[in-house]
Amino acid sequence: MFDDARALVGSAPPPISIDEFRSRQSRLFSQIGSDEIVILCSSPETIHSNDVHHPYRSQSDMIYLTGWYEPESVMFAECIDGVWKVTLFVQPKDTLKEIWEGRRPGVEGALKDWAVDFAYPIGDLRSRLGDAISRCSKVHHQTGIRNEIDSIVTDAIQLRGRARQMNGSGPVGIEDPSAKIAELRLRKSPAEIEQMRHASIVSSIAHEAAMRSSMSGRTENQIQAIIEGFFVFAGTSGWAYPSIVGCGENATILHYKENNSPCGDDEIILIDAGSEFRGYASDITRSWPINGKFTDAQKELYQLVLDSQEAAIAECKVGNPFNAPHEAARRVLAEGLIKLGVITQNLEESLDNENGQLKNWYMHNTSHWIGLDVHDVGIYKPNGEPRLFESGMCLTVEPGLYFGSWRPDVDCPERYSNIGIRIEDDVLITESGPDVLTSSCPKTIAEIESIVGKSF
Numbered sequence: 001m002f003d004d005a006r007a008l009v010g011s012a013p014p015p016i017s018i019d020e021f022r023s024r025q026s027r028l029f030s031q032i033g034s035d036e037i038v039i040l041c042s043s044p045e046t047i048h049s050n051d052v053h054h055p056y057r058s059q060s061d062m063i064y065l066t067g068w069y070e071p072e073s074v075m076f077a078e079c080i081d082g083v084w085k086v087t088l089f090v091q092p093k094d095t096l097k098e099i100w101e102g103r104r105p106g107v108e109g110a111l112k113d114w115a116v117d118f119a120y121p122i123g124d125l126r127s128r129l130g131d132a133i134s135r136c137s138k139v140h141h142q143t144g145i146r147n148e149i150d151s152i153v154t155d156a157i158q159l160r161g162r163a164r165q166m167n168g169s170g171p172v173g174i175e176d177p178s179a180k181i182a183e184l185r186l187r188k189s190p191a192e193i194e195q196m197r198h199a200s201i202v203s204s205i206a207h208e209a210a211m212r213s214s215m216s217g218r219t220e221n222q223i224q225a226i227i228e229g230f231f232v233f234a235g236t237s238g239w240a241y242p243s244i245v246g247c248g249e250n251a252t253i254l255h256y257k258e259n260n261s262p263c264g265d266d267e268i269i270l271i272d273a274g275s276e277f278r279g280y281a282s283d284i285t286r287s288w289p290i291n292g293k294f295t296d297a298q299k300e301l302y303q304l305v306l307d308s309q310e311a312a313i314a315e316c317k318v319g320n321p322f323n324a325p326h327e328a329a330r331r332v333l334a335e336g337l338i339k340l341g342v343i344t345q346n347l348e349e350s351l352d353n354e355n356g357q358l359k360n361w362y363m364h365n366t367s368h369w370i371g372l373d374v375h376d377v378g379i380y381k382p383n384g385e386p387r388l389f390e391s392g393m394c395l396t397v398e399p400g401l402y403f404g405s406w407r408p409d410v411d412c413p414e415r416y417s418n419i420g421i422r423i424e425d426d427v428l429i430t431e432s433g434p435d436v437l438t439s440s441c442p443k444t445i446a447e448i449e450s451i452v453g454k455s456f
């Protein structure tokens with residue numbers, strides 16, 4: 001059923017190379033003292049019920065530096081005779097466990113196919129890590145992810161404290177390495193961009209498939225099934241975040257999650273859904289009339305959101321501050337709502353964060369970083385000032401307007417009652433201007449009206 005759509009996606013890029021993982025590791029280690037160590041751990045598994053787990057997704061810093069996705073794993077790095085060496089502690093191969101739970105690369109697999117120098121069973125962690133901590137002056141470790149790892153680190157530091165009393169060697173500090181790793185992750189390499197572009201293309205075609213399957217009488221969950229089914233059919237690992245699929249009034253709830261209502265014939269459906277490919281997220285929102293024909297009122301708001309998004313994307317340029325797209329989108333939306341008679345203040349008043357009327361209808365930010373996490377790492381205001389865009393940074397641009405007539409806090413104009421519209425694309429900053437990774441996803445009124453309800 002999805003074969004025609006799959007053909008539009010094209011082939012997947014090569015995976016991130018071992019050399020690239022080594023270079024990421026080196027860039028981190030170049031900021032770490034040679035008598036210090038780095039520890040990263042996989043996320044814990046979480047329980048759905050009894051012995052059923054939630055689908056497993058490891059911690060993104062661990063994925064970034066090693067490409068290792070398995071649970072119950074720890075990366076540890078130390079500098080030996082001037083050369084940084086990476087050790088991975090992993091679940092060992094175990095036939096009985098593998099019969100029940102699936103294949104494991106184990107120690108042998110880690111050594112053979114991953115960017116590591118040593119690998120040991122996770123059961124060796126306490127003794128080997130304890131030894132390393134007893135030799136170092138600082139442990140770079142993010143506490144709070146795995147209690148048992150935290151306790152190994154603090155126990156070893158305490159033991160070291162006793163030794164220090166005896167022989168006077170230096171103290172052991174703990175420092176969170178995540179800010180250093182975030183700075184690396186913020187700037188995407190060419191290979192990362194190719195993974196993100198692939199995730200973006202799959203998500204774009206998934207949205208188009210959903211548009212083509214829309215018609216009167218559809219329910220939100222049926223459209224969700226098309227989108228998420230295509231994510232899996234196209235070979236991604238599925239959604240990068242739970243899909244938001246809301247029709248009519250539900251489209252005015254920013255993080256609507258029920259996704260189970262029938263769609264009214266003249267309603268707009270808003271879908272915020274993106275796939276994850278080799279750990280990299282995509283994040284797309286499209287909004288379209290379920291019956292394929294915008295009403296005049298829907299058109300007025302849709303075109304305004306689209307104009308604001310285009311103005312915001314145009315600000316995604318090297319050297320611009322991170323908030324430039326947001327300010328551009330807000331200005332276009334406010335000017336448009338003044339023209340439509342929705343906002344009664346003047347432009348500057350309407351943009352005021354405290355008392356401006358724009359925030360009644362547009363109440364969220366326009367952008368976030370995107371990468372291994374959909375809301376990716378990277379400080380937005382280093383030293384209190386908005387970060388300036390650099391080539392290789394990736395962000396979303398996602399303005400919207402939400403006219404919920406169910407809201408007791410505002411007087412919703414009757415003409416726009418229960419229309420919610422958001423348009424979201426993923427943008428790469430390049431020296432030659434914004435590169436919209438999700439550009440193959442239809443978004444003009446003419447494109448949308450020409451494809452809704454029509455098969456590929």
Ligand code: GLY
Nearest residue numbers: 241272283398424
């Ligand atoms: N899907 C979450 C977001 O757009 O930020």
Ligand code: MN
Nearest residue numbers: 272283284424
């Ligand atoms: Mn989104």
Ligand code: MN
Nearest residue numbers: 283396398424
């Ligand atoms: Mn987003």
